[in-house]
Amino acid sequence: MTTAVFWVLAPLAAASGFMVFRFGSMARATIALLVSFLASGGLLIVLGLAYLGTVVILMMVMEMVIMAVFMIAYMMNPAGLMPMAMFHNKRASLAISLTVFALLAAGIFVTRWPRRAGTAPRDPTFRLGEALMGPQMLTMVTLGVTLLATMVGAVVLATHRGRYDRFGDDLKRRPPTDPARGGVGR
Amino acid sequence: MVTSAPLWSVLVVPALLAGFATVAVAADGLLAARAAHRRVSPAVLAAPLAEVPRLLAAQRRVTPAADTLLWRLGLAAVPVAGVLAAVVIPFGQLTASRMSVGVVWFNAMEVLTWAGLWMAGWGPNAVLPLIGGYRFVAQGLAYELPLMFALISAAAGAQSLDVADIAGAQGHLWFAVWMPAAFAVYLAGVHAFSFLGPFGYPAGRDLAGGVAAEVSGPDRLMLEAGRWLLLTAGAGMAVPLFLGGGAGPLMPAWAWSAVKTLAVVLALVWGRRRLPVIRADRYAELAWVVLIPVAIAQALAVALVVLTTGGTP
């Protein structure tokens, strides 16, 4: 069962990953990347990581849609209606990536993998939660603080209006001047 | 004790979902006729259903330089998302697929509408559907996080991500009673991911139908049917999550599931007709500044209750 699903999803993941860089239309490239991620999520589910596979599917659909919005906004030829080649160093990067793949594949087949240690728990999701809240609490805290820093940093980088644009020079203007008023009236 | 039904039951799920969706559509037609002061007759109830053969026979509209693959894929994703989201819903004592992470699966399947509607807006290469698709993405960013926290509250209340466990943990008190904020946010989320009612902004009348503007024929049937299937799947999920599943005196479990699902569906259809459409940019601030803290506080309250009482109150 695992083998059958693997031989369906793995070529799909690899092929759609490759098509990301072949499509001229940016929308199609993003959807190809989404298909690749859906296949990876499916593979994780088949490997027994039901929660992580479903979370990968959930997050990647949302991330790819947001990525599609940004791609269409910023790229010069979003629908691929005009032929345009957006590459540099094509041959060198192909050589590098093929070399890396050859090295990794050689390592995969040459290494003597250890034997399986233990069996899968009945509820891997619960074990993950237990680990993150217990022995791996440091990981959890680091991830949390990193996400917070990312949110703050992304907003700071992306916004071009600050407090003084919104509230005036003395920070006393209420309601703030915004191009689109929000629903709460802040 | 909910058990997983045999594999062929996966075919029963779309049929059952379509049955409830038909009731929803008929109720919507009834309310529309009442609002227009037309006389109510059985023909009024059947009028929206007469659209089905008409749309199947109608001609598909073709726009120049359309991305047909993405367009059809996006339109097909809407009903597929509804049906896939419904496979984890326990109906009485049976569920098509008893996943240990049913709540997360439901969330993942309804998020497929994000991709579907964005593609349906991008595909036809026309202005109004594009605006409709982007409106849905803007609205999506707003409704998704409160909805996720509402689902987390229900799962935390039952200490399990399995929908059948959540339905079974409401023996003493329905979750809708002691998690009212989560229930309200969830119902709003159902309207939002089926873009009906107050969240009909992507398909609004100010856009001549928005995402549905350039769609006709069988594609339009897929989109419209998809919306109602999503609404029905969301209503069906509300029953085990917040309303106790199939539990109830006298009647068998499947009858209680059906009655509760019908009640939620009719409440959502009534809400669709009564509530005005909210603009996505105004809703975004409300969702992020008010609803997310409320939903997090609700989840915290649920967690504290579970920790102190060792279960439900």
Place this chain on the structure above:
Amino acid sequence: MLQLFLLLAAGLFSIGLYGALSQQSIVMIMMGLELMLNGVIVAAGAFWHYLAPASSAGQVIVVAVVVAMAVEMAMGFAVVTAIFRARDVDMADMASDLKR
């Protein structure tokens, strides 16, 4: 079987590397990075299942990589927005201000 999964992971990583190195647009470079992290996720899942299912380390790695993807996307798009506002294009070649 483990080797097949790892081969897929290596393949995704290499395809992502090719994209990250050869694309001019910053958003496309980010898609290459996403593919590389996709490969890492598949590899981590395969290691968990085939080598150490009793420990939770494999799952924590997957969680960490998924968070890394989210962080990379958020910061990447913030940077692209800032560059786009400054220069009206998102080409990586024109963003080499700090080089000299």
